[in-house]
Amino acid sequence: VKTCGSNLQGPGGTFTSPNFPFQYDSNAQCVWVITAINTNKVIQINFEEFDLEIGYDTLTIGDGGEVGDPKTVLQVLTGSFVPDLIVSMSNQMWLHLQTDESVGSIGFKVNYKEIEKESCGDPGTPLYGIREGDGFSNRDVLRFECQFGFELIGEKSIICQENNQWSANIPICIFPCLSNFTAPMGTVLSPDYPEGYGNNLNCIWTIISDPGSRIHLSFNDFDLESQFDFLAVKDGDSPDSPIIGTFTGAEVPSHLTSNGHILRLEFQADHSMSGRGFNITYNTFGHNECPDPGVPINARRFGDNFQLGSSISVICEEGFIKTQGTETITCMLLDGKVMWSGPIPKCGAPCGGHFSSPSGVILSPGWPGYYKDSLNCEWVIEAEPGHSIKITFERFQTELNYDVLEVHDGPNLLSPLLGSYNGTQVPQFLFSSSNFIYLLFTTDNSRSNNGFKIHYESVTVNTYSCLDPGIPVHGRRYGHDFSIGSTVSFSCDPGYRLSHEEPLLCEKNHWWSHPLPTCD
Numbered sequence: 001v002k003t004c005g006s007n008l009q010g011p012g013g014t015f016t017s018p019n020f021p022f023q024y025d026s027n028a029q030c031v032w033v034i035t036a037i038n039t040n041k042v043i044q045i046n047f048e049e050f051d052l053e054i055g056y057d058t059l060t061i062g063d064g065g066e067v068g069d070p071k072t073v074l075q076v077l078t079g080s081f082v083p084d085l086i087v088s089m090s091n092q093m094w095l096h097l098q099t100d101e102s103v104g105s106i107g108f109k110v111n112y113k114e115i116e117k118e119s120c121g122d123p124g125t126p127l128y129g130i131r132e133g134d135g136f137s138n139r140d141v142l143r144f145e146c147q148f149g150f151e152l153i154g155e156k157s158i159i160c161q162e163n164n165q166w167s168a169n170i171p172i173c174i175f176p177c178l179s180n181f182t183a184p185m186g187t188v189l190s191p192d193y194p195e196g197y198g199n200n201l202n203c204i205w206t207i208i209s210d211p212g213s214r215i216h217l218s219f220n221d222f223d224l225e226s227q228f229d230f231l232a233v234k235d236g237d238s239p240d241s242p243i244i245g246t247f248t249g250a251e252v253p254s255h256l257t258s259n260g261h262i263l264r265l266e267f268q269a270d271h272s273m274s275g276r277g278f279n280i281t282y283n284t285f286g287h288n289e290c291p292d293p294g295v296p297i298n299a300r301r302f303g304d305n306f307q308l309g310s311s312i313s314v315i316c317e318e319g320f321i322k323t324q325g326t327e328t329i330t331c332m333l334l335d336g337k338v339m340w341s342g343p344i345p346k347c348g349a350p351c352g353g354h355f356s357s358p359s360g361v362i363l364s365p366g367w368p369g370y371y372k373d374s375l376n377c378e379w380v381i382e383a384e385p386g387h388s389i390k391i392t393f394e395r396f397q398t399e400l401n402y403d404v405l406e407v408h409d410g411p412n413l414l415s416p417l418l419g420s421y422n423g424t425q426v427p428q429f430l431f432s433s434s435n436f437i438y439l440l441f442t443t444d445n446s447r448s449n450n451g452f453k454i455h456y457e458s459v460t461v462n463t464y465s466c467l468d469p470g471i472p473v474h475g476r477r478y479g480h481d482f483s484i485g486s487t488v489s490f491s492c493d494p495g496y497r498l499s500h501e502e503p504l505l506c507e508k509n510h511w512w513s514h515p516l517p518t519c520d
């Protein structure tokens with residue numbers, strides 16, 4: 001018999017079955033006891049993953065600290081189905097894993113935390129669902145609906161019972177694989193988007209608008225297994241209708257317009273490998289007008305009239321540039337069809353650039369989405385001679401050790417390095433000593449993250465002082481006189497060490513005697 005487990009304390013944490021995410025041991029007996037630090041609180045757990053050999057390996061969960069006492073048992077779990085949340089009645093909860101002599105599985109990963117007593121905890125809101133009610137105390141009720149076009153599977157309402165357990169799990173909202181749409185606008189999603197659509201699918205969606213009108217599709221996201229899974233769009237309601245387009249792979253198609261008032265979307269997935277799937281919005285429009293272009297993301301649109309002869313303009317938000325189309329498009333007659341004079345403009349965050357405005361924003365490419373792999377982006381910021389440049393980090397998150405932003409004090413890669421950053425560790429701000437700053441963002445060939453949002457501004461150096469030197473990440477600064485001859489010093493939060501101890505002296509040339517130390 002293998003014994004395992006531990007005593008855990010609030011306010012919260014995570015633990016797993018032995019060897020997770022690899023197979024747990026046979027003949028294991030593991031015991032965990034969780035105790036809230038605040039004795040007036042109770043313990044809530046929720047499983048991120050759970051899979052035990054069904055019927056033979058069990059996890060018994062009980063209230064209090066008397067492990068194994070049958071009077072205190074809350075749940076006995078096996079297989080792979082678990083409640084959203086399990087909440088104790090007292091400030092303690094015990095868990096007992098028992099496995100038999102053969103056949104294992106991955107086990108479980110569970111999060112715990114202390115919550116108010118006489119409550120069931122926040123069970124969340126289903127993806128593509130809407131929740132009514134926000135009380136989680138005994139006798140509180142939560143009601144659920146799904147967004148338009150989705151089907152609700154499960155209970156429409158759940159109540160927080162006296163035993164601190166919800167009467168049921170929250171429902172799920174699924175997008176049906178076969179349906180007709182008659183609303184003038186809506187969304188079509190691949191099954192389980194964006195989690196992966198699975199295998200062996202043959203989904204058919206038909207969009208039917210009023211006779212005389214047409215249908216416009218915008219692809220917000222698209223990722224199918226290339227050459228094996230396909231989306232076909234047909235101009236009509238039968239399998240033999242003419243094909244407007246067939247799509248596969250990860251390239252997001254540009255928008256599509258029907259010729260008639262019915263569109264048929266056929267989605268086929270083969271027996272293996274899945275992608276993220278797709279997210280398509282559609283709208284319908286009349287005979288003498290162009291399709292509603294929507295408001296392109298990262299942009300503002302001017303003009304609300306889509307009739308023949310009207311124009312709209314699209315201006316990118318700060319930090320973005322036009323990646324498709326021109327600023328203005330006009331609804332016109334081309335080859336006997338009413339259509340926009342060019343593609344609907346799109347705005348995106350560019351990989352690199354040269355900036356010389358007094359202030360602005362630099363975004364990682366793809367912002368606000370994840371950046372791509374294998375990037376090599378260079379930005380140069382130029383201020384007027386005699387000025388310096390201050391850059392401020394608003395957001396920074398890259399793959400630790402692999403996706404790196406270098407900041408150089410000058411116009412190019414050969415200029416002295418101000419800092420090299422990855423993960424989430426960045427200073428609040430940095431200054432150049434000349435009127436140039438150079439940034440280089442390189443990413444490796446796997447794993448991405450949110451990237452960064454950086455503000456830059458041109459600043460003048462005061463005749464009698466140095467610029468604010470900043471504060472290290474995980475550190476603090478002593479002294480806020482930055483005039484020539486004064487010093488500032490630094491310390492780090494517990495657990496971090498200062499890279500160098502000497503205080504910074506503001507020298508006659510307006511520069512600090514040393515670079516800002518770091519806390520490592």
Ligand SMILES: [Ca+2]
Nearest residue numbers: 053100102103
């Ligand atoms: Ca077993």
Ligand SMILES: [Ca+2]
Nearest residue numbers: 225270272273
């Ligand atoms: Ca496939």
Ligand SMILES: [Ca+2]
Nearest residue numbers: 399444446447
């Ligand atoms: Ca990477």
